[in-house]
Amino acid sequence: MRKPYGIETLTDIALGVFAERGYDAASMDDVARAAGITKASIYHHVAGKEALLERGLRRALDALFAVLEEGGASHGTAMERLRYIVHRVAEITLALQPALTVLFRIRGNTAVERDAIERRRTFDRIVTALVREAQQAGDARSDVDAGILTRLVFGMSNSVVEWYRSDGRVPDPEIARAVVACAFEGLRS
Amino acid sequence: MRKPYGIETLTDIALGVFAERGYDAASMDDVARAAGITKASIYHHVAGKEALLERGLRRALDALFAVLEEGGASHGTAMERLRYIVHRVAEITLALQPALTVLFRIRGNTAVERDAIERRRTFDRIVTALVREAQQAGDARSDVDAGILTRLVFGMSNSVVEWYRSDGRVPDPEIARAVVACAFEGLRS
Numbered sequence: 509m510r511k512p513y514g515i516e517t518l519t520d521i522a523l524g525v526f527a528e529r530g531y532d533a534a535s536m537d538d539v540a541r542a543a544g545i546t547k548a549s550i551y552h553h554v555a556g557k558e559a560l561l562e563r564g565l566r567r568a569l570d571a572l573f574a575v576l577e578e579g580g581a582s583h584g585t586a587m588e589r590l591r592y593i594v595h596r597v598a599e600i601t602l603a604l605q606p607a608l609t610v611l612f613r614i615r616g617n618t619a620v621e622r623d624a625i626e627r628r629r630t631f632d633r634i635v636t637a638l639v640r641e642a643q644q645a646g647d648a649r650s651d652v653d654a655g656i657l658t659r660l661v662f663g664m665s666n667s668v669v670e671w672y673r674s675d676g677r678v679p680d681p682e683i684a685r686a687v688v689a690c691a692f693e694g695l696r697s
Numbered sequence: 698m699r700k701p702y703g704i705e706t707l708t709d710i711a712l713g714v715f716a717e718r719g720y721d722a723a724s725m726d727d728v729a730r731a732a733g734i735t736k737a738s739i740y741h742h743v744a745g746k747e748a749l750l751e752r753g754l755r756r757a758l759d760a761l762f763a764v765l766e767e768g769g770a771s772h773g774t775a776m777e778r779l780r781y782i783v784h785r786v787a788e789i790t791l792a793l794q795p796a797l798t799v800l801f802r803i804r805g806n807t808a809v810e811r812d813a814i815e816r817r818r819t820f821d822r823i824v825t826a827l828v829r830e831a832q833q834a835g836d837a838r839s840d841v842d843a844g845i846l847t848r849l850v851f852g853m854s855n856s857v858v859e860w861y862r863s864d865g866r867v868p869d870p871e872i873a874r875a876v877v878a879c880a881f882e883g884l885r886s
Contacts, residue, residue: 529804617719617722652879689838691884696837
């Protein structure tokens with residue numbers, strides 16, 4: 509007999525469905541089908557589709573903010589901390605791919621989506637301040653605005669959810685390494 | 698009296714709605730409201746929402762493929778051609794932002810979406826071959842796979858649709874320049 513689903517497992521499954529079909533196109537029927545249980549059993553755990561989205565987005569954002577508390581994010585020069593953060597964000601993006609995919613794609617159509625976008629902006633502002641510090645130290649290029657640099661670097665890193673599939677295996681560590689190499693040193697040899 | 702809408706203007710308006718709300722969440726009512734006409738008048742021009750999507754995606758893809766026919770894409774070293782293409786793709790992404798936004802977000806839920814994804818893959822394969830050529834010439838870094846480099850560079854470039862708003866003005870040429878600088882030389886000074 510299969511163990512009854514807990515809310516965390518249901519969130520996992522919902523995130524997979526939302527990432528694959530898109531949140532707006534996905535229905536609770538899709539989630540129920542993916543979980544192999546009835547819609548009624550899902551409603552036993554959670555109020556609805558938006559509550560699953562809210563949990564999923566929180567999981568993604570908590571993981572990103574936790575990086576800022578790690579030792580590598582608070583020791584060393586601004587450029588060293590930045591490099592550490594970009595690497596860890598790429599690793600988390602790959603490790604929690606469905607959750608991050610959903611986070612990157614929300615449009616702000618509802619209050620839940622807007623709250624998540626606001627938290628993400630706070631994260632970006634913290635990193636932008638670090639980029640500015642690295643520019644002032646002469647370590648980051650200063651011919652491009654710090655906010656634009658931050659967005660371009662995360663644009664590159666976030667794109668992995670569009671093309672990398674770990675298919676349930678541990679994500680290839682080479683991918684996060686490639687993101688850091690390309691973001692900091694560029695395509696040129 | 699307002700001039701009656703043609704199909705091209707309607708496609709423009711629909712792309713704006715799809716880019717803002719997401720294609721799946723957007724309805725023909727939303728398109729009619731944005732156009733300031735009735736749904737019936739839209740159906741006079743076009744079979745439905747998917748036909749508008751198909752036109753919009755074709756416009757985005759035609760613009761990308763046209764770049765490959767330009768002089769800068771066929772003269773010079775592989776690295777020079779690559780730099781030209783990345784710059785022009787960034788410019789087009791900004792100039793046709795709603796169309797490209799919709800293209801970047803489709804998930805392959807329908808045949809129309811899958812066809813567009815297939816054309817986009819063909820484009821990526823052509824650019825990947827050029828990256829490989831630049832690697833063989835010693836101009837592009839060869840510690841990262843050519844396919845991954847291509848995806849990371851376009852990931853960075855495509856991200857502009859997520860954060861840059863031209864608000865109807867001519868897009869700032871500094872943005873496309875920043876994409877090229879960051880993609881080829883990286884964040885490091």
